Amino acid sequence: PRVIFSGIQPTGIPHLGNYLGALSNWVKLQNTASPSDELLFSIVGWHALTLPQDPQKLREARMDILAVLLAIGIDPDRAVVFHQDHNPNHTELAWIFNCITPMGKLRRMTTWKSRLATSRNMGEEDAVDVDDGGLNLGLFAYPVLQAADILAYRATHVPVGDDQTQHLELCRVIADQFNRNFKGMEKLFPLPIQLNTPSKRILSLRDPTSKMSKSAPDTSSRILLTDPPSTIANKIRSAVTDSIPGITYDPVNRPGTANLLTILAACNYDNEDVQETAGRYVGKNHGALKKDLTEAVVELLKRPREKFEKLRTETGYLEQIAQAGAEKARSRSEATMVEVRKRVGLA
């Protein structure tokens, strides 16, 4: 049986990249899982705190994300849905992992390097050997906490987007290091496998050289799961493509066009092969592609948006789901922690 774990930061409403790269896969895995598979999905507030957050906004985002997860089809009777910060086992395990994780590994994380480069206004390569640019320890240790999230449940499979690949590699390194340092009857931790969708990397609609992200200043660069049809239409209409006539799937030379095809393939035809999607646009232009894409995205988000609007007002219900999830998460991870404490000599 598989143990499937994943997480999302409560930093605003998820966008189409989050959905097509990860969240849609959570739902798909849930709906195709065998009865013995376990699923856990966490809203990772501690990770959000590694960058400055407005407390009021964070509070709202925590609840909104829970409502979004339920709205897209996560079933709390089938999957454990919970707030990371409701289960202190994550931070306890993270501390123990901190004590076996070489700092050099963390310095090589591209997320850290790019934050460092931004904070010091220099290239990623140059930033490696200079001081920490005034960044905080939490940001540096972010991937260790992520490893603890996953391994607290001894998860075997982690559905995430492409941008989490390096974090997952580090998670396996930490699991392996713990297994070597603290041997028992059997290896305590599995080496978790990353699960990707064909649309594992959705690009910004305004700058197709970078990924769609929650933090890009230009809000038209991303489509939020709660955007109304008119907003979706405007954002797709203004999406940057290229001036090459016709439609072909060529991610290297035509990243903007390729991105639109990737999104269409993912949302319209349940992960139709993107080349096939492109094949249907031979002899057509960007206008036709954008029109069909708008319809497909509007259709994709219609039901989730309606459900979300309804759910977000049901705060009592959401609290109840969060509490039930927290209890299950705590007791589920406690089994791991008892063994961890024993192996390291703290029991």
Ligand code: TYM
């Ligand atoms: P977060 O909150 O940034 O994103 C949530 C999920 O969305 C995926 N994603 C994308 N996929 C495709 N294209 C994009 N443009 C795009 N942008 C985001 C992310 O890969 C992710 O799967 N560190 C994680 C949260 C986390 C976690 C964990 C994940 C904490 N602990 C344990 C898995 C397991 C993050 O920041 O995700």
